[in-house]
Amino acid sequence: MMDKSVIKKSAIQQPQLRFLAQSARLEEEINPRLIRLTSGAIALCIGVFIVWASLTNVNEIARTPGEIIPAGMQKVVQHLEGGIVKDINVKDGDVVKAGQILLVLEETGVQEDLNRALTHGSYLSAQKELLQAFVDGRDPDFSKLGDVSPEMITEQQNVFKSTAESRLKERKILQDQVAQKEQSIKSLQARQAAIGQNLKLAQDMYDRRQGLYRNGYISHISFLQTEQELNTLKGERSQVNSQIEEAKATLQEYQGRLQSLEARNRDEAYQRLNALENEIKQNSEIVDRLQNRRNRLEVTAPVDGLVKGLSVNTIGAVVGPGQALMEIVPVNDDLLVEIRIPPQYAGHLTLGQEVQVKVSSYDFSRYGAVPGKLTYLSPTTFVGERGERFYRGHVALDRNFVGGKGQESNKIIPGMTVMADIVTGRKTVMQYLMKPIHTSLMTAFSER
Numbered sequence: 001m002m003d004k005s006v007i008k009k010s011a012i013q014q015p016q017l018r019f020l021a022q023s024a025r026l027e028e029e030i031n032p033r034l035i036r037l038t039s040g041a042i043a044l045c046i047g048v049f050i051v052w053a054s055l056t057n058v059n060e061i062a063r064t065p066g067e068i069i070p071a072g073m074q075k076v077v078q079h080l081e082g083g084i085v086k087d088i089n090v091k092d093g094d095v096v097k098a099g100q101i102l103l104v105l106e107e108t109g110v111q112e113d114l115n116r117a118l119t120h121g122s123y124l125s126a127q128k129e130l131l132q133a134f135v136d137g138r139d140p141d142f143s144k145l146g147d148v149s150p151e152m153i154t155e156q157q158n159v160f161k162s163t164a165e166s167r168l169k170e171r172k173i174l175q176d177q178v179a180q181k182e183q184s185i186k187s188l189q190a191r192q193a194a195i196g197q198n199l200k201l202a203q204d205m206y207d208r209r210q211g212l213y214r215n216g217y218i219s220h221i222s223f224l225q226t227e228q229e230l231n232t233l234k235g236e237r238s239q240v241n242s243q244i245e246e247a248k249a250t251l252q253e254y255q256g257r258l259q260s261l262e263a264r265n266r267d268e269a270y271q272r273l274n275a276l277e278n279e280i281k282q283n284s285e286i287v288d289r290l291q292n293r294r295n296r297l298e299v300t301a302p303v304d305g306l307v308k309g310l311s312v313n314t315i316g317a318v319v320g321p322g323q324a325l326m327e328i329v330p331v332n333d334d335l336l337v338e339i340r341i342p343p344q345y346a347g348h349l350t351l352g353q354e355v356q357v358k359v360s361s362y363d364f365s366r367y368g369a370v371p372g373k374l375t376y377l378s379p380t381t382f383v384g385e386r387g388e389r390f391y392r393g394h395v396a397l398d399r400n401f402v403g404g405k406g407q408e409s410n411k412i413i414p415g416m417t418v419m420a421d422i423v424t425g426r427k428t429v430m431q432y433l434m435k436p437i438h439t440s441l442m443t444a445f446s447e448r
Helices: 002-028 032-055 110-136 150-215 220-295 429-443
Strands: 057-070 075-078 083-088 101-105 298-300 305-308 324-330 335-341 354-359 370-377 389-397 417-428
Touching: 057 354, 101 324, 110 220, 150 220, 335 370, 335 417, 354 389
Parallel strands: none
Antiparallel strands: 057 335, 057 417, 075 324, 083 101, 101 298, 305 324, 335 389, 354 370, 354 417, 370 389
16 A cells, blocks of 8 residues: 555656756746847946936036025114103014004103294294394384294384384484584684684784883783783683584594494394394204104104014113114015025135025925025125024025916015025036045045
């Protein structure tokens, strides 16, 4: 039994062994043509790849981070004098229009100072009209001074009347003095004439008595009395002549004072007018400063834009002179990309190079990049917050939205972060592939 089973099993295994031998021979006898075709295809693919890699160019880029900024730069909102905050009308992120009131400061006496300056200006204008009326020889007309109060007009009219009366009184005094001197001169001249007549008679009597005295008809004493009377009259005549000359000189003085009185008053009026003009000019400058200061109590937006960095949040807070209250980021200006360029890229950059800007707020795979050009490169480096050095550059964008036609709603606004790829040149794919090998060969066997 055992032999039969062994014989049967052996009969079954023999065909299997035969098939196995045939399979081994088939594996050893693969078609050489197929091998050649496969090898040729692989070689052809490698050759085509080498040719493609040698002829195909790709962009060489410098990748730099950056931020969207307005071309006009951010506008800092400040207040010249400072003060106490009365109202705050905006908050960070608000969109504002140029001239819109952002916050209001307390008046703190500005209006009172302005009212005093305006009142003083009205008073000076009324005085000017008063003097001008005197110079022109007319009554003052305060109706053209619309901002002058009735009380001030009445006061200035009284001043004008009092001044006119004072000048008339002064003129009357001089006229009376002239008249008195003229009358005095007339009296002296009459006395002079009488003395002259008496002197002629005395001289005639002297001449006659002198002859009688010589002939011995009268005494010596009688002759001396006649001579004394003659000398007395001559002295009186000399005294009267001196008094007349003195009176005439005084009369000329009074007449001169009377004639110059009007001219002197006009000169004084002109001098006062000039002084008033200067005072009015100075007061006007004060009024302008106070009006500007009052107007500056309302802090307004310099341009259309977004509120950023509001530093005042409390009513009643004290604002210092020149303190930065907030910044306004313009929204209507052209936009730029401010990029930070690592120093290793700076030697490969030139103005006008093409830049592809990828805005982080929009999916690059969906909307693509925004083209632009490098327009500015700083001459030296800056130091960042972490101590890293970088060059600062500006990229002008070809459009202010992301995407193609019909996607204008994808606006780019200041503050968005970007990644800018600056096209610094072109290389073939083969050059990229060979670069590691070339670098290794250049640095091989050079280490210590």
